[in-house]
Structures are given as C-alpha cells and as structure tokens.
Amino acid sequence: MTKTPRAVVVGPGYIGEVHADALRRNGVVVAGFVGSGSEAGRARARDMGIPSFASLAEALDSGPVDCVHIATPNHLHAPLALEAISAGKHVVCEKPLAMNPEEGRALLHAATVAGIVHAVNFNFRFYTLVRQMRALVRTDALGPLYLIHGGYLQDWLLFASDWNWRLDPTLGGNLRAIADIGSHWLDLAGYVTGQQPRALVADLATFVPERQRPLRPVQTFAGKELAPDEYDVIRMNTDDYASVLIDFDHGARGTLTVSQVSAGRKNRLSLEVSGAASSAAWTSERVEELWIGHRNRANELLLRDPPALLPDARAVTTAPGGHAEGYIETHRALFRAVYAAIAAGWPPDEPDYPTFGDGLRSLVLGESIARSARERRWIEPDLAKDQ
Ligand code: SOE
Numbered sequence: 309m310t311k312t313p314r315a316v317v318v319g320p321g322y323i324g325e326v327h328a329d330a331l332r333r334n335g336v337v338v339a340g341f342v343g344s345g346s347e348a349g350r351a352r353a354r355d356m357g358i359p360s361f362a363s364l365a366e367a368l369d370s371g372p373v374d375c376v377h378i379a380t381p382n383h384l385h386a387p388l389a390l391e392a393i394s395a396g397k398h399v400v401c402e403k404p405l406a407m408n409p410e411e412g413r414a415l416l417h418a419a420t421v422a423g424i425v426h427a428v429n430f431n432f433r434f435y436t437l438v439r440q441m442r443a444l445v446r447t448d449a450l451g452p453l454y455l456i457h458g459g460y461l462q463d464w465l466l467f468a469s470d471w472n473w474r475l476d477p478t479l480g481g482n483l484r485a486i487a488d489i490g491s492h493w494l495d496l497a498g499y500v501t502g503q504q505p506r507a508l509v510a511d512l513a514t515f516v517p518e519r520q521r522p523l524r525p526v527q528t529f530a531g532k533e534l535a536p537d538e539y540d541v542i543r544m545n546t547d548d549y550a551s552v553l554i555d556f557d558h559g560a561r562g563t564l565t566v567s568q569v570s571a572g573r574k575n576r577l578s579l580e581v582s583g584a585a586s587s588a589a590w591t592s593e594r595v596e597e598l599w600i601g602h603r604n605r606a607n608e609l610l611l612r613d614p615p616a617l618l619p620d621a622r623a624v625t626t627a628p629g630g631h632a633e634g635y636i637e638t639h640r641a642l643f644r645a646v647y648a649a650i651a652a653g654w655p656p657d658e659p660d661y662p663t664f665g666d667g668l669r670s671l672v673l674g675e676s677i678a679r680s681a682r683e684r685r686w687i688e689p690d691l692a693k694d695q
Pocket of ligand 1: 489
C-alpha cells in the first residue's frame with residue numbers, strides 16, 4: 309500500500325461524491341474521479357478539488373492507486389471491477405454488485421484468485437443502532453426469532469415524469485426496486501439475524517406503465533425536482549414494487565415489501581424482528597432510535613448514546629449522544645474497515661465489511677425473487693452453491 313492510501317472513484321454522480329467525501333474524511337487521498345465526460349461530472353470533480361479522468365486506465369496511469377471505488381450505473385460494475393482487479397487494485401463496488409449472478413460469480417472468482425480486498429457498499433450494516441439490534445439477536449436478548457419483516461419504501465419514482473438511469477434495463481438490469489433497494493434489505497436482514505431465506509414466494513408489479521425520459525441526463529433523486537420539458541415516452545417493465553414472503557433457514561418467517569412509488573416515504577428501510585422474549589425495530593428515517601418491545605413490561609425507545617450501547621454497536625459509533633449520526637458516517641465506517649484490510653495487504657479470514665460474496669448472495673436472491681414472481685410459485689434459492 310502507498311504510505312497514505314490512495315483511491316480513484318469511478319462515477320462522479322450522487323453516490324460517487326458520497327464515496328469521495330467519506331474517503332477524504334478517513335484520510336484517504338482521492339487521486340481522481342473518472343467521469344463519463346459530462347460537464348456535470350467535471351464540475352463536481354472541480355468543486356471537490358479532485359482531478360478528473362476520462363477513463364479508469366488513464367486514472368491508474370496517472371500515479372499510484374490502492375483501491376478503485378465503482379459508483380457507476382450497474383451495467384458498468386462488472387467490466388470496471390474486472391479492469392481494476394487485473395491491474396492489481398483493491399475494489400469497493402456499489403450495489404447491486406453486477407447485472408446478474410453469473411457476472412457476480414465471475415467477479416468473486418477474479419477477486420479471490422487475485423487476492424485483492426473486495427467490498428460491496430451495503431452501508432446499512434454500519435448504522436450504530438443496526439449493530440445494537442444485531443448484538444441483541446446475537447446475545448439472545450430477544451430469544452429465538454419468530455418473525456423477520458419490513459421493507460424499503462421510497463417515493464422518488466412515483467410520477468411518470470420521474471426519470472433515472474435505473475429505469476433503463478440496459479443500464480440498471482431487469483430488476484429495479486429489488487436490485488436497487490431490496491438488495492439492501494436482504495443483505496441487512498441476513499446480517500442482523502444470521503438467517504438467510506431458504507424459500508420464498510414473490511409478487512412484482514409495474515404500476516407506472518409509461519415514463520417520460522428527458523432528452524438530457526438526470527441525476528439520482530434530482531428528477532423529483534424537475535418536470536422534463538422535452539422527453540421520449542418509454543414503456544416500463546421493471547418492478548416499481550415487490551412483496552416477498554420468506555421462510556428463513558433458522559426457523560423465522562417474514563415478509564419484505566419494496567417500492568419506489570410510495571408517496572411520503574423518502575428512503576425508509578425498516579427492519580423488525582419478533583423473538584420469543586422481545587422484539588426490536590429500526591428504520592432508516594429515524595436512525596437514532598431503536599424500538600425494543602416487551603410483553604410484560606414497558607417498551608423501550610433507545611436513543612443512540614455511546615454509554616447505552618452493547619460493545620459491537622459502540623465499536624462503530626463516533627458522535628456523542630444527541631449529535632445526529634447517520635448516512636455519511638455509515639460510509640466512513642465501511643471504508644474504515646475496508647482500508648484496514650488494505651493496509652494489512654489482503655482480505656481477512658472473516659471480513660467485518662460486506663464482500664463480493666455478500667453482493668453475489670443478494671444477486672442470487674434477486675434472481676429467485678424474479679423467477680418466483682414469473683412462475684408464481686415458491687422457489688428455494690441456491691445459496692449453498694456460492695458458499
Ligand atoms: C436510489 O434508489 C438509492 O440511492 C439507492 O441506490 C441507494 O443504495 C440507497 O441508499 C438510497 O437510494
């Protein structure tokens with residue numbers, strides 16, 4: 309590794325900026341932004357004082373780089389990750405890891421053979437109170453789990469005039485809400501509870517049958533604020549919505565509902581578990597609170613405060629109680645874990661960050677969900693094959 313770690317971020321859009329900002333706050337030098345050549349991308353790089361490059365190859369040639377962060381539309385994840393791996397770089401990739409499980413498998417294989425550190429940005433794992441919930445499950449404070457349920461609801465694609473590259477299957481893939489936000493929930497549910505779906509049955513729907521694709525590009529979430537003046541009308545066939553009934557492998561049952569068309573829900577991942585002793589619930593719209601439910605005594609609402617936390621949660625928290633901690637800090641904490649592995653030179657035996665293996669698992673689950681909805685029947689996802 310270089311003396312001070314150095315990264316390149318590919319994709320100077322909304323999430324690319326989040327990566328660059330979190331890296332810098334962790335003391336990593338962002339040696340370049342690789343953009344699509346758009347003026348908006350170059351302007352963002354200029355505003356952040358980061359050199360911009362037209363291609364990954366050009367950025368890698370410009371000086372030493374330890375790690376490549378991929379924050380592009382989904383169809384570019386696999387080719388860029390393979391390019392970075394063959395240049396011997398460590399890789400942090402946005403979710404979904406790839407367009408389908410086959411691509412994901414090829415990436416995991418290439419990364420493993422090359423011995424590089426590989427990560428997928430399932431940042432929800434790094435919310436402090438998510439860690440607290442996980443610690444409650446792991447210490448058996450809730451008892452054996454009966455129910456694991458929740459969802460991920462957003463409203464930024466509610467109107468036919470809302471547009472984003474994720475709506476184009478050639479850029480985003482054949483699954484949309486499930487790949488974009490369902491992937492976070494599935495990863496998180498498994499991480500918090502230690503249980504994975506062994507069977508599932510799903511229903512997908514496309515409620516907005518046609519959308520207005522503006523003639524100029526629109527950044528993620530920005531479409532909500534713009535009514536396009538010039539557009540093409542595009543027929544939609546990817547999922548605005550999905551509900552999945554899940555049978556988990558250690559006895560729990562549950563449901564997942566995802567939607568990008570639920571008015572008022574800005575970015576609401578919710579996860580609730582009901583155990584034989586107590587329950588716990590958390591949502592990304594109130595990240596500083598963890599609800600803990602009891603049968604024969606008063607329920608609790610835990611406000612994040614370091615002294616009130618179990619050790620695993622305390623390990624990731626940074627701000628004192630009452631000083632809101634959130635989304636940006638999750639990226640810092642994830643990258644901190646990844647760059648500790650990079651400093652060591654190779655992936656740890658038990659990574660404390662989400663890896664390409666985790667990214668692949670969520671692709672396999674997504675494919676099972678799509679198949680179940682298509683065939684209108686229960687499916688057993690073949691997770692064992694990729695363990
Ligand atoms: C857009 O739906 C999006 O930015 C996702 O791609 C992110 O992963 C999620 O954190 C918020 O919403």
